[in-house]
Amino acid sequence: MPKSHQSGASGPSTDVAAQAPDAATADAGYGNAAAQDAVKKAMGGGHYQIKRGDTLSGIAKATYGNAALWHEIQRANPDKVHRGGNLIFAGEILDLPVIDDGKGTGSTDAGGGGTTPAPGPTLRTTDFGVFQVYPDDFVGPLPPTQDAIQIVRQATFLQYQAEAQTQTINLDIDALDEGVSFERTVVTIGGEKVAVTSKAQAQHAQRIIKTLREVYGIKVDSQAGVDAIKAQYKRVPATELDKLKTKEWEYKELVALEKALSHFAPILGNPRATSSRKGDTQEITSVSKVDQAIDKNSASGVLDHSTLGEFFSGSKNFSTFTAGTNSAVDFKDSSKQLEGTAVHEIAHGLMKNELPAFITAMDYWTDQYTKSGTAGAEAPPTDYGQTNAGEDLSESVMLYFVDPDSLKSKAAKRSAWIDGVVKSWAPKTAAPSP
Numbered sequence: 001m002p003k004s005h006q007s008g009a010s011g012p013s014t015d016v017a018a019q020a021p022d023a024a025t026a027d028a029g030y031g032n033a034a035a036q037d038a039v040k041k042a043m044g045g046g047h048y049q050i051k052r053g054d055t056l057s058g059i060a061k062a063t064y065g066n067a068a069l070w071h072e073i074q075r076a077n078p079d080k081v082h083r084g085g086n087l088i089f090a091g092e093i094l095d096l097p098v099i100d101d102g103k104g105t106g107s108t109d110a111g112g113g114g115t116t117p118a119p120g121p122t123l124r125t126t127d128f129g130v131f132q133v134y135p136d137d138f139v140g141p142l143p144p145t146q147d148a149i150q151i152v153r154q155a156t157f158l159q160y161q162a163e164a165q166t167q168t169i170n171l172d173i174d175a176l177d178e179g180v181s182f183e184r185t186v187v188t189i190g191g192e193k194v195a196v197t198s199k200a201q202a203q204h205a206q207r208i209i210k211t212l213r214e215v216y217g218i219k220v221d222s223q224a225g226v227d228a229i230k231a232q233y234k235r236v237p238a239t240e241l242d243k244l245k246t247k248e249w250e251y252k253e254l255v256a257l258e259k260a261l262s263h264f265a266p267i268l269g270n271p272r273a274t275s276s277r278k279g280d281t282q283e284i285t286s287v288s289k290v291d292q293a294i295d296k297n298s299a300s301g302v303l304d305h306s307t308l309g310e311f312f313s314g315s316k317n318f319s320t321f322t323a324g325t326n327s328a329v330d331f332k333d334s335s336k337q338l339e340g341t342a343v344h345e346i347a348h349g350l351m352k353n354e355l356p357a358f359i360t361a362m363d364y365w366t367d368q369y370t371k372s373g374t375a376g377a378e379a380p381p382t383d384y385g386q387t388n389a390g391e392d393l394s395e396s397v398m399l400y401f402v403d404p405d406s407l408k409s410k411a412a413k414r415s416a417w418i419d420g421v422v423k424s425w426a427p428k429t430a431a432p433s434p
């Protein structure tokens, strides 16, 4: 997958942005106004209009004779310098601050003059949150976190920043207009294409992708789906497999996907280690949006336009297809359908281990593919659930989470059985003391 710009050292400029190449990695300093005041030696002042191809460090070198002072320009222009100094826009006018001796900024020993610098916080607005950053040597407890502002020490902030930078973040979002709806626009977030109609949607989609990765241990990676299909349908001619392509996510699909995964939260990501599934590898580690599936694994296999979603156990991947985007096969409500389709496929993966017990508990089946014919056995809740016991389980789990009342009325035994499994996931909380 082509990844979007991160450090920009040799990356292409976009139409809207001039990159600040070496800024992102040099971003370790923190402010120390007291130190700077101690040895005031005027430098800079005035303004500078950004041209395409400019970098913050280049501007610092040209105006102060010291590229390392890019950080001072950043600090003086908090609303014009984005992404921790990694993104500036041509045409914007920067304030060039009057600064000190130019021997470096933000270090506690730059002050001289016998002043004991009092380390103070720096406000950092980033893609991963707003932070009041205190130096590591700040003495005393940090103040309580304010509304929407996280209070951290420098080391913690750098750790967050490093984590955020392992995710490629798209530049399109910054360029979107705030607070208005616009035509359906495809932006790139973490290497994935997402169709949105507002900046708020783009930001929400970005948070979802981050949550899936960091909380659920699932990477949103559409190319992984194409690769998974190829690995699964090996008998299909390469000429046909080569037609497989990724497809942009619709915003509503990501919202539904997060909702679907949230039902399985106790056995995803870090919580899994303390769940009843601890020790078993997580069965799904990537999710994908692919245009079409393949209909069958044979020499005559071709693209399939009707599959809504598919789980690939070998690749630990769940893919969703264009046919599912506006389907209403189970639910009239589009977002419920998307959530339901996702829950169905996720259950194929995360609850595969329960299938033998499910078959035993439901006297409807003798094995995965054989119906018992037992009189009075409770039938699967949907027609598709008749296909085999695996589909029965996935359909039942789908209804359990998305339309629980209908499962209770159609298949009460299945509802109760799934309830038992789901409740077994989370560790029992300690009994309250008397």
Ligand SMILES: [Zn+2]
Binding pocket: 344, 345, 348, 390, 391, 394
């Ligand atoms: Zn299925």
